[in-house]
Amino acid sequence: MKKRVLSVALTAAMVASMATVPAITVQAADDELIVVGYAQVGAESDWRTANTESFKSTFTEENGYKLIFDDAQQKQENQIKAIRSFIQQDVDYIVVAPVVETGWETVLEEAKEAGIPVILSDRQMQVSDDSLYECWVGGNFIKEGETAGQWVADYLEEKGRGEEEINMVTIQGTIGASAQVGRTEGFGNIVAQHENWKMLDMQSGEFTQAKGQEVMESFLKSYDDIDVVICENDNEAFGAIDAIKAAGKTCGPEGDIIVISFDSVKAAFEAMIAGDLNATFECNPLHGPRVDEIIKKLEAGEEVEKIQYVDEAYFDTSMDLEAILAERAY
Numbered sequence: 001m002k003k004r005v006l007s008v009a010l011t012a013a014m015v016a017s018m019a020t021v022p023a024i025t026v027q028a029a030d031d032e033l034i035v036v037g038y039a040q041v042g043a044e045s046d047w048r049t050a051n052t053e054s055f056k057s058t059f060t061e062e063n064g065y066k067l068i069f070d071d072a073q074q075k076q077e078n079q080i081k082a083i084r085s086f087i088q089q090d091v092d093y094i095v096v097a098p099v100v101e102t103g104w105e106t107v108l109e110e111a112k113e114a115g116i117p118v119i120l121s122d123r124q125m126q127v128s129d130d131s132l133y134e135c136w137v138g139g140n141f142i143k144e145g146e147t148a149g150q151w152v153a154d155y156l157e158e159k160g161r162g163e164e165e166i167n168m169v170t171i172q173g174t175i176g177a178s179a180q181v182g183r184t185e186g187f188g189n190i191v192a193q194h195e196n197w198k199m200l201d202m203q204s205g206e207f208t209q210a211k212g213q214e215v216m217e218s219f220l221k222s223y224d225d226i227d228v229v230i231c232e233n234d235n236e237a238f239g240a241i242d243a244i245k246a247a248g249k250t251c252g253p254e255g256d257i258i259v260i261s262f263d264s265v266k267a268a269f270e271a272m273i274a275g276d277l278n279a280t281f282e283c284n285p286l287h288g289p290r291v292d293e294i295i296k297k298l299e300a301g302e303e304v305e306k307i308q309y310v311d312e313a314y315f316d317t318s319m320d321l322e323a324i325l326a327e328r329a330y
């Protein structure tokens, strides 16, 4: 690991009178700050906005950091360019929320060669050598998908539809992103336990509201008996709800179609309160303080856990959503 030189700029001011004691002003110099480059995915969702805000409000000069923030606009090549630029700028730490899981070996080797520790946050990477990064912190996407699948099973059972033929469609996230891969796999594990569930189609909505709406419009044209829509994030669900309503159908607890999603952002609570969304499965975006804690440990020469999962809950319309929303941070 690189060593940062701590320096203190001292300025002495002597006033004219020989009798006056010299005044010393201590100023924080730029090279006292820990420089962190954050290669962010983009700004595709409410979740991502909350995540960016969490980093920007944590990695401030008052907290001893200089943050270099890069928005990759959901493109891996932009993230790779950003990481190379962080290496050139000789930052102290590189943090990456990788758009997709694969294709990172070369650039991580370059960071390792330069002696710059890489911390992964939110999504994971698949690399042959896990010494290429220090650690990862984020949500357990497979578990999120399984929790969602089990919720649908319990809900259908409760509604007396446990044995009914159930038609489902999934609006997936960005293909190859660990949030997509994990949620699809986790939900699929529960689908496999139910012979009467049929997954009619799965298409990517790129984790955006606009694409979620577009995909749902095409599903509604292709299939006239959709019972459940699984949206791999809340924003896709907002688009799907608009498409369902525009097609003259209804959704939510009292509607024709059950809609569930992931993230649990404030707008998802509003959609549940409005009766459009059935449930949302939490993915916590507030990773800024978690990465700060990791960096502090590394600075102190302490070991950090390689894989750090964050606890996550879920919310549905049987709960006191107004009260929960009032306390929600994102």
Ligand code: AHR
Residues within 6 Å of the ligand: 044, 045, 046, 047, 048, 122, 123, 179, 207, 232, 233, 234, 262, 263, 283
């Ligand atoms: O990786 C986390 C996912 O990425 C969130 O579910 C989604 O909203 C975001 O864009």
